[in-house]
Amino acid sequence: MKNDESMKINDDAKKSVSELFDQFGTTKAGLSQVEAGSRLSKYGPNTIQQAKRQSEIIVFLENFTSLMAILLWASGIIAMFAGMMELGIAIWAVNIINGCFSYWQQHAAQKATDSLKKMLPAYVKVIRDGKTEQIPVDQLVPGDFFQIQAGDSVPADARIFDSANLQVDESSLTGESVPVEKADSYRHGDGEFAQQNIIFAGTIVTSGTASAIAVATGMQTEFGRIARLTQSQKKVIYPLQRELNHLTRQLTVIAIMLGIAFFLLAVFFVHYPLAQSFIFALGMIVAFIPEGLLPTVTLSLAQGTQRMAKKHALLKNLSSVETLGETTVICSDKTGTLTQNQMTINHIWLVAHQYDVTGTGYVNNGKIQANNADVNVQQDGDLSRLLSIATLNNDTEVAENPDGGKAKILGTPTEAALVILSRKAGVAAKVENQRFPRLKELPFDSGRKLMTTITKTTEGQPLIYTKGALGSELQICDRILDNGKVRALTTADRDNISAANERYSKQGLRALAFSYRIVAEDDPLNDTEIANYTIENAEKHMVFVGLTMMSDPPRPEIFKAVRNCKRANIRIIMVTGDSPITAKSIATKIGITSDKAQVITGDELDQMADKDLREAVKGEVIFARVxxxxxxxxxSMCQANGDIVASTGDGVNDAPALKRADIGIAMGVTGTDVAKDAADMILTDDNFASIVSAIEEGRTVYSNLQKFLLYILNSNVPEAAPSVIFLVTRGLVPLPLTVMQILTVDLGTDLLPALGLGIEKAEPGIMDQPPRPQNSHLLNRSIIWKAFGLYGLTASVISTGAYFFVNHVNGWPSIPLAASGLPYAEATTMTLGAIVFCQIAAAMNCRTQISSVFSIGLFSNRRIWLGIGVEIVLIACLMYQPFLQEIFNTGPLNVAEWVFLFCIPIPLFLLEEARKWAARKISKNN
Known part of the structure; x- marks a missing residue:
């Protein structure tokens, strides 16, 4: 059903002038200043109200209140309670640094200005008390008369009273690339915002002038209605946030259960005092919480955003990086997103010749590249005549950008396409206008759909040039230009022309027809003053010349991007305000859908139940006139089907969908500020292909988080194994690893290599896989098996063996195991060292899941090697610095023991490479 505002707009469009005067209590002299002031108090200022934003303090604190952050706060308290004040402070410091870094990244990406207000002009010309004056736009009220001209932004929804050659760019509302004609008479076209005598706030006047009466201002405009719809939407929780919360709950349950188990075993099996058993259990709980998870996640996301920024994709929220990797559907606007938002002529149809001029280049010798061959324009009189009409019957200029950027169009895109075509053929507009000076123009209007100009030939004869809709042109033509000769226009010619137009229309091309007439000496018009040339006496007995076919072409890079999306099992659904024929043509051409795709218009969508729409979006479908x-x-319906949806767009009309989507993507160059504010990601080059690169980065981020998780968790098993031995032997084997040494691994030696894993580059083939299922988790069976089984148990055996090896060197089993003193310190140090060097191998092994590390470069990730170097230096400091020896109960190792440690990573790395090789072989054979 249509909303109340839209129904009211349509009612206002149908009313007579006198009825509107009565409704708004006004006249052609405008409102009085007193009445305008009263209405300003009643309706409020003509501005778009912003949704109430959270205070910066709340936004800042939100970065410290996630489940993982709360768990770290609790861990710090537990450590302090257990008498490990330094450890508790360190855990809190990690949390504080991570929260501040996350807030800084988020704050840097947010816009500080009110972008909705930017789209409205600062001043507007109104008529009050019978006088024209300029007032601030926020003081415009319903019932005000105002004036607009080319280049102005429309300040309010308004009913046109009189206009001249008025065209308005409504793409920010409708998504349709071609400006629409407006006039003071009522006519309703296809779709919404299609009333001919209504102009809408936030749209742009591309040509002409008009006087209008404001019928809605501020939040009551269509612009305001869309803003309200956008503001009413609460942003969905990012999948990564949900997954981290789920992981936090998993790890919390595991840690608490292990803590309770160790406490009970210490009390009832080892007969430890309650106080010592409690501290022992608390230490195990803290050890099993991955304190480095949040900083690694934040760094990985931040690195992802930086890499994406280099590829022209700016992320406003760190968590949205990973969401891209889960994307299953992209709902994409057409104009300016999939296409260039630049009308281009690609076919010329003449009676004698048809030219394909797609992708023609500039030439200056009077030739045009067509059908892969140079065509001499002067040798084809028909083509020369058409180009002359395109040049002289034209009010648009294309101003070159002095900085080498995109040229600026001063006029309509359709006429700009003609100017560019002429320039490609070497026709200079300035020279032609000097040779054939314009004497008069009969402006285009939506009724007759023609524009006519009158010039003079070099012999001084009046020359009439006309361009416009094919149907209108055929009505005024009775002759045709055929290979340089003028002959009668026959029924067969008309059928041939119409067939050509229909053929091109099926390709999504728009036709523009051209005709001319040289006023003969014996023609009564030849003796008439130019001022007396009218539509009735000028637009008749014309000579039909031909057609130009134009379209908004696809972006060159879009074809590869679409193929990559299909390879990654990501569906693309075109959602556009353009016509069904154009939409399907573009979608088919670039490979989004086949020609069998279902096309659903906005009117048809209104009649569809949610159940039917949910089924429709599962298949090949295109939405037009929406x-x-x-x-x-x-x-919303795609999300109801379980899809992770990325929605792209650039206009005001895209903002609600951008905010509703799991990841909203706005165009940075052509996009409106409203769209950019509603989006999570902004493409600085408006390149759809950048989305594919961003998706690859998102998948890489998630893969890196799993690598980090595998790395960080596999050390928990060798950390827990010494305590298990202590408990199983009822204390006969002293703890091979102290609580402080365990936390040295978690917050010291493990952290930097883990951060290095967080920035690992994409593994080969990551885009050949489908998006991960939403029911999958970071901590899956594969990670559990590797972390607690394969990697963890191997490291446990090696580290425990290292403990007994040092004790054996010191005389065990002849001498009982020492529970204190230097021999005990050396044994625990050897256990700690063995765990660290097992982690060095794990850091290398975790860099890939199935590919060989050599395939991505053994030394390509310098941060991992830096982390490995730092952890070796750190463990050495713990061994040889006296004050650290006291804190961590460590002792010095000899050369032989160091050699033993350095040998540990080599076989572990080679064995894992062999396992990956076997896995690749099995996968290839399957």
Whole structure:
């Protein structure tokens, strides 16, 4: 159903002038200043109200209140309670640094300005008390008369009273690339915002002038309605946030259960005092919590955003990086996103010749590249005549950008396409206008759909040039230009022309027809003053010349991007305000859908039940002539099907869907500020292909988090194994690893290599895999098996063996195991060293899941090697610095023991490489 505002707009469009005067209590002299002031108090300022934002303090504190952050706060308290004040402070410091870094990243990406207000002009010309004056736009009220001209932004929804050659770019509302004609008479076209005599706030006047009466201001405009719809949407929780919360709960349960188990065993099996048993259990709980998880996640996401920024994709929220990797559906706007938002002529149809001029380049010798061959324009009189009409019957200029950027169009995109075509053929507009000076123009209007200009030939004869809609042109033509000769226009010619137009229309091309007439000496018009040339006497007995076919072409890079999306099992659904024919043509051409795809219009969508729409979005489907509510609903139904949805767009009409989507992607160059504010990601080059690169980065981030998790958890088993031995032997074997040494691994030696894993580059083939299922988790069976089984148990055997090896060197079993003193310190140090060097091998092994590390470069990740170097230096400091020896109960190792430690990683790394090789072989054979 249509909303109340839209229904009211349509009612206002149908009313007579006198009825509107009565409704708004006004006249052609405008409102009085007193009445305007009263209405300003009643309706409020003509501004878009912003949704109430959270205070910066709350936004800042939110970075310290995630489940993982709360767990770290609790861990710090536990450590302090257990008498390990330094450890508790260290854990809290990690939490504080991570929260501040996350807030800084988030704050840096947010816009500080009110972008919705930017789209409205600062001043507007109004008529009050019968006088024209300029007032701030926020003081415009319903019932005000105002004036607009080319280049102005429309300040309010308004009913047109009189206009001249008025065209308005409504792409920010409708998504349709071609400006629409507006006039003071009522006519309703296809789709929403299609009333001919209504102009809408936030749209741009591309040509002409008009006077209008404001019928809605501020939040009551269509612009305000869309803003309200956008603001009412609460942003969905990012999948990564949900997954981290799930992981935190998993790890919390595991840690607490282990702590309780160790406490009970210490009390009832080893007969430890309650106080010591409690501290022992608390230490195990803290040891099993991955304190480095949050900083690693934050760094990995931050590195991902930096890499994506280099590829022209700016992320406003760190968590949205990973969301891209889960994307299963991209709901994409067409105009400016999949296409270039630049009308381009690619076919010329003449009676004698048809030219394909797609991708033609500039030439200056009077030739044009067509059908892969140079065509001499002067030798084809028909083509020369068409280019002359395109040049002279034209009010648009294309101003070159002095900085080498995109040229600026001063006029309409359709006429700009003609200017560029002429320039490609070497026709200079300035020279032509000097040779054939314009005498008069009969402006385009939506009724007759023609534009006519009158010039003079070099012989001084009046020359009439006309361009416009094919149907209108055929009505005024009775002759045709055929290979340089003028002959009668026959029924067969008309059928041939119409067939060509239909053929091109099926390709999504728009036709523009051209005709001319040289006023003969014996023609009564030849003796008439130019001022007396009218539509009735000028636009008749014309000579039909031909057609140009134009379209908004696809971006060159879009074809590869679409193929990559399909390879990654990501579906693309086109959602556009453009026509069904154009939408399907573009979608088919770039490979989004086949020609069998279902096309659903906005009107058809209104009649569809949610159940039917949910089924439709599962298959090949294109949505055309859609309104903002439609885009929003389409995204919602995809999400209801379980899809992770990325929605792209650049206009105001895209904002609600951008905010509703799991990841909203706005265009940075052509996008409106409203769209950018609603989005999670902004493409600085408006390149759809950048989305594919961003998706690869998102998948890489998630893969790196799993690598980190595998690395960080596999050390928990060898950390717990000494305590298990202590408990099983009822204390006969002293603790091979102290609590402080355990935490040395978690917060010291493990941290830097883990951070290095967080920035690992994409593993080969990551885009050949489908998006991960939503029911999958970071901590899956594979990670559990490797961390607690394969890697963990291997490291446990090696580290425990190292403990008994040192004791054996010191005389065990002849001498009982020492529970204190230097021999005990050396034994525990050897256990700690063995765990650290097992972790060195694990850091290398975790860099890939199935590919060989050599395939990505053994030394390609310098941060991991830096982390390995730092942890070796750190363990050496613990061994040889006296004050650290006292804190961590460590002792010095001899050369032979160091050699033993350095030998540990080599076989572990080679064995894992062999396992990966076997896994690749099995996968290839399957």
């Amino acid at each position: 309104a903002p509510e439609h885009k929003f609903r389409i995204v």
